[in-house]
Structures are given as structure tokens and as C-alpha cells.
Amino acid sequence: MTRAIKVAHLFPELLNLYADQGNLAVLCQRGARRDVSVEVVPVRLGDPLQLGDFDLLLLGGGSDREQAVVARELFRYADDIKAGIELELPVLAVCGGYQLLGQYYELPDGTRIPGLGAVDVVTKAGPANQRLIGNVAITWDHGSARDHNTVVGFENHGGRTFHDYNALGKVIRGHGNNGVDGKEGIVYKGVIGTYIHGPLLPKNPHVADFLLQRALRYRGHPDHLDDLDDGLEWLAHGTVLRMLSIKTGDQGVTI
Ligand code: GLN
Helix, strand or coil: CCEEEEEEEECCCCCCHHHCCHHHHHHHHHHHCCCEEEEEEEECCCCCCCHHHCCEEEECCCCHHHHHHHHHHHHHHHHHHHHHHHCCCCEEEECHHHHHHCCEEECCCCCEEECCCCCCCEEEECCCCCCEEEEEEEECCCCCCCCCCEEEEEEEECEEEECCCECCEEEEECCCCCCCCCEECEEECCEEEECCECCCCCCCHHHHHHHHHHHHHHCCCCCCCCCCCCHHHHHHHHHHHHHCCCCEECCEECC
């Protein structure tokens, strides 16, 4: 029997940097290949958000200006989203979207764009000429990925993010949350927040399956996912590792 899940793509017209919507194509494809129907509903400015309809929220990255617009819109759902997250609602939040989940994003002039406060995370913009940019590789230890223990992608952010939760991974190459503490992203219950664009999921099929399983569970479906032939995906992943001069072996990266 087909298992069905529903994904809310929040403000695709604003939060759409670096092909973040490619994450959805991956979720749909990896679902379809296992008889899991993934329905994506774009939620645009002014649309009502019926949170109870959804099993996964996707927030992409955006510029500071777009982030401020989204913050105003999303604020009325802050309590619902926070409650959903406590009940294990899965969320993938990238860059500007990740910052929005937190308490605030402080701009260089000291003004604060308020976040949803769904997680106790704060972000402050660094100096304008010191953005954290480039390819990035981090560790992965949040689920079964057999011999794959890394996540790769591309980051470009001015914000420096700080929190005391588990990170998505430890930085092997790149900057991560703030360029200082060696953490990249956040994992809290069903939430993955990250600075990794590129988009994240095509080169990291294990992260895509982590989210699919979380969403299936949230909807009350069995979460088993058959293995897929991910040869091309791992080729892309390995290419980034090689670009970053990271050596891999049979047991993945030795860290
Ligand atoms: N505006 C945020 C920053 O520069 C987010 C940028 C992004 O989403 N790539 O920190």
C-alpha cells in the first residue's frame, strides 16, 4: 500500500537561494522509488498554513531582506510551529530558514529580525566583508548510512549562529555555524537546520532518507525504506570530498 506524506514548502518565492528547492525533488523521487507518495504544497505569502496537514516543513535560504519579510509572515504561526516541533514534526531549514527558527538574527546595525523562537539559537551578522563562503564537509552520525559518515555542500552566509544543541555535524572543511566552534547546523527532535545549500539532499541521500523516515513516522506510517542504487549520488558526494582533499576508504572518511 502506498504510504503518503505531505510537505509544506514555505515561501518558495522568497526562500529560494542556491537551488534549495532541489531538496524537494530528491524527497519526491526517493519516496516514489519506494512507493511513498510525497505531496509538496507551496505556501506563499498570505496563504493560510494549516500545520496539522503537514508531515514535513521546508524552509530554504534567503537574503536578509527576504528573511525579514518571511519573519513578519511566519510570526503568527510561531506557537503552532514550536508545538509541532516538540511533537517531532520534521523540519528542514536551510541558512536563512535555519536562522529564522531561532530567537533572532541581529543585523550589522544592531537591529534584530525576530525568529520563531522554536529553538534556542541566536545568530549575529559578521562584518559585511567576511562572509563564510565555500564548499563544506562535516561529519554525519545521526542514522544508518553504512559506510558514509559525511555530509557535503556549499555555504554562503554572513550570520554566525550559536547554540548548545547537537550539531548536524562537526566541521571537517569549511566554516559551519560560526567559523569558531566547529559545529555545523543543528539536529533537534525532527529538525535539521543547516547552512548547507547546493542543494543539500541530492549529494546527501542519507540525509534525505533521515527526513523521509522522520516524516513517515510523524504520519504514523511504518518507516522502513528499501535500499536504492545511489551510485550517482555518492559519486557527486565523493567529488566534493575530493575537491576538499578529504581521503575516503571502505569505512568512509577517517575522522
Ligand atoms: N541572510 C543570511 C546570511 O547571510 C542567510 C543567507 C542565506 O540564506 N544564504 O547570514
